[in-house]
Amino acid sequence: xxxxxxxIADQLSPAAVDxxxxxxxxxxxDGTDRAVLLAAVRDADxxxxxxxxxxxxxxxxxxxxxKVIGRAGVGLDNVDVDAATRAGVLVVNTPTANIVSAAEMxxxxxxxxxxxxxxxxxxxxxxxxxxSRFTGTELSGKVLGIVGLGRxxxxxxxxxxxxxxxxxxxxxxxxxxxxxxxxxxxxxxDDLLTRADFxxxxxxxxxxxxxxxxxxxxxxxxxxxYFVNVARGGIIDEAALTDALRAGRIAGAALDVFENxxxxxxxxxxxxxxxxxxxxxxxTHEAQEKxxxxxxxxxxxxxxxxxxxxxxxxxxxxxxxxx
Ligand SMILES: NC(=O)c1ccc[n+]([C@@H]2O[C@H](COP(=O)([O-])OP(=O)(O)OC[C@H]3O[C@@H](n4cnc5c(N)ncnc54)[C@H](O)[C@@H]3O)[C@@H](O)[C@H]2O)c1
Ligand SMILES: O=C(O)CC[C@@H](O)C(=O)O
Numbered sequence: 135x136x137x138x139x140x141x142i143a144d145q146l147s148p149a150a151v152d153x154x155x156x157x158x159x160x161x162x163x164d165g166t167d168r169a170v171l172l173a174a175v176r177d178a179d180x181x182x183x184x185x186x187x188x189x190x191x192x193x194x195x196x197x198x199x200x201k202v203i204g205r206a207g208v209g210l211d212n213v214d215v216d217a218a219t220r221a222g223v224l225v226v227n228t229p230t231a232n233i234v235s236a237a238e239m240x241x242x243x244x245x246x247x248x249x250x251x252x253x254x255x256x257x258x259x260x261x262x263x264x265x266s267r268f269t270g271t272e273l274s275g276k277v278l279g280i281v282g283l284g285r286x287x288x289x290x291x292x293x294x295x296x297x298x299x300x301x302x303x304x305x306x307x308x309x310x311x312x313x314x315x316x317x318x319x320x321x322x323x324d325d326l327l328t329r330a331d332f333x334x335x336x337x338x339x340x341x342x343x344x345x346x347x348x349x350x351x352x353x354x355x356x357x358x359x360y361f362v363n364v365a366r367g368g369i370i371d372e373a374a375l376t377d378a379l380r381a382g383r384i385a386g387a388a389l390d391v392f393e394n395x396x397x398x399x400x401x402x403x404x405x406x407x408x409x410x411x412x413x414x415x416x417x418t419h420e421a422q423e424k425x426x427x428x429x430x431x432x433x434x435x436x437x438x439x440x441x442x443x444x445x446x447x448x449x450x451x452x453x454x455x456x457x
Contacts, residue, residue, distance in 0.1 A: 138437050139199075141178035143171055143187040146206055147419075150182065150426030154434055172196045180433045184425075185209060185395075185413065191217035202436035206425040207232055207416055208286075211339040211366060215447050222449040226432040226442050230285065232421035237289035239415040240334055240364045243388035244294070247360050247409045248273060248332070271331075271358070271385075274298035279330030281346070282365070283308045283318065287336035291316050302326055327354040332362065339366035349374040352384060360386045364415045367392035376401050379408065390415050 140158045142150070143165025151160060163174040165187025175181055175197040182204045183189055189203050194217045205213055205227040218225050246252060249270035257264050278294050280287045283305040291301045295317060303313060304323045313320050323346075327333065333355065337343040347361070347370040355361075361384060363370050372393050378384045379402075386407040392400060395413055402408050416425065432442045 138179035138201075139177050140180040140182060140433065140437075141174055142182045143174075144182070144184035144206070145186075146182060146184065146429075147422040147426030149423045150206065150430040153427045153430035158434070158437065175200065180204060180437060182206065182429060182433060183212065184416075185212055187212065189213045189218075194218055194221050194223060197223075202226065202433050202442075204429040204433040204436075206422075206429040208236075209338060209366060210446060219447045219449045224436050224442065224449055225446045226429065226436065226444045227446055228425045228428040228432075229444060231425035231428050232416035232418075233285045233289060235418040235421035236286045236364055236415040237293060238418075239390060239411075240286070240290045240336075240362060241293050243364065243390060243409055243411065244332055244334065244360065244362050245273070247362070247386045247388040252409050253406060271360075273332075276300070276331035277302060277329050279303070279326040279333045280318070281305070281323065281326065281333065281335045282337035282343075283313060283320075284336060286364075287334075288312065288316060290334060290336065291318055299332075302329060323351070324354060327351055328356070330359060331356065332360045334362040335365045335369050337365050337369055339368060344368045345371045347371065347375075349377065352378040355384050357383060357385065359384045360388065362388045364390040367395065367397075372400065372402060376405070379405050 137157055137159040140154055140160050142160060142162050163170050165171050165183055171193060175193055178197055179199050180202045181189060181197060181200060184206050191214045194214060200223045202224040203213055203218055208227060208229055210227060213225055215225050250268040254268040274297060276299055278299040278301045280291055280303040283303040295301055302319045302321050304321060304326045352374055361370055375387060379387060388409040390411045391413050403410055432444050435442045
């Protein structure tokens with residue numbers, strides 16, 4: 135009997151291959167190359183991706199044998215879950231595998247922006263010794279505004295509270311005592327924007343969140359405020375952010391994610407008051423090992439037709455693929 139084909143379309147930890155076990159045929163392709171992906175997915179029973187591959191309706195339609203799409207990570211904005219459900223394809227992700235790494239990255243970028251670390255390091259390596267040019271801002275006593283108090287937002291709150299920050303948050307969907315337990319004041323978005331010294335967004339990219347922080351929102355911020363985005367490009371509108379940074383209406387931004395990745399010719403990358411990284415929030419050995427292992431275990435279960443704990447949709451059941 136032919137083994138089910140698992141197509142790995144992004145760079146996954148070797149732990150993923152180990153966790154898939156023996157009874158599958160593993161193939162690799164470059165999921166960022168559309169033609170290659172569309173050809174390779176035709177024979178695949180399972181498709182494994184990170185954020186670099188778009189598993190959209192066209193890919194799902196081309197994958198006529200597909201039973202399951204595994205996303206090694208949190209965000210599902212690169213997977214058309216509705217199209218998958220209609221096609222009977224299960225979608226699984228790893229909702230907790232990289233949250234500590236993403237929270238730590240948020241703290242790192244926020245501190246880097248507050249203390250001008252990349253700019254100062256660059257200047258030093260170019261032979262300068264500009265101590266007063268790079269005077270920074272303390273976090274202690276400052277207000278941190280967290281937009282989206284889910285798993286990552288809450289971890290960021292705990293970590294930055296330890297720096298003596300006052301934490302406020304906007305999340306209309308958070309209920310219960312968790313914010314109180316963490317010492318966080320819940321408030322409206324406008325209030326958060328006017329009070330925060332640092333604003334960090336931790337939202338999924340959805341039609342509701344794209345452009346949530348636009349020109350109007352940025353106009354409410356303090357001129358000394360910093361904006362941090364380790365969630366998804368576009369939640370903070372890039373054109374509006376560029377204008378606000380150029381005009382000095384806010385102090386700076388720290389960005390791990392972009393509307394288009396890679397962000398070819400983005401004016402944001404030319405600005406001195408922008409600290410930027412190439413979508414590295416989940417890029418630690420620990421997070422990648424967890425994400426790879428967890429997604430592979432879920433995919434292996436799905437291929438057997440067994441219930442999958444991290445399933446994000448419920449297409450019609452199928453009987454499993456025997457090896
Ligand atoms: N940079 C990276 O490498 C990296 C790594 C992991 C996750 N992420 C991104 O971070 C996002 C958040 O991850 P998470 O694990 O915290 O998700 P989560 O689902 O635990 O939390 C998201 C929170 O956003 C809130 N929310 C949704 N819509 C909102 C709105 N319109 N206004 C205010 N709040 C809203 C939800 O109520 C929820 O509490 C992911 O969707 C992913 O896109 C990025
Ligand atoms: O694939 C990645 O490394 C990024 C993942 C991250 O953005 C996520 O949403 O989990």
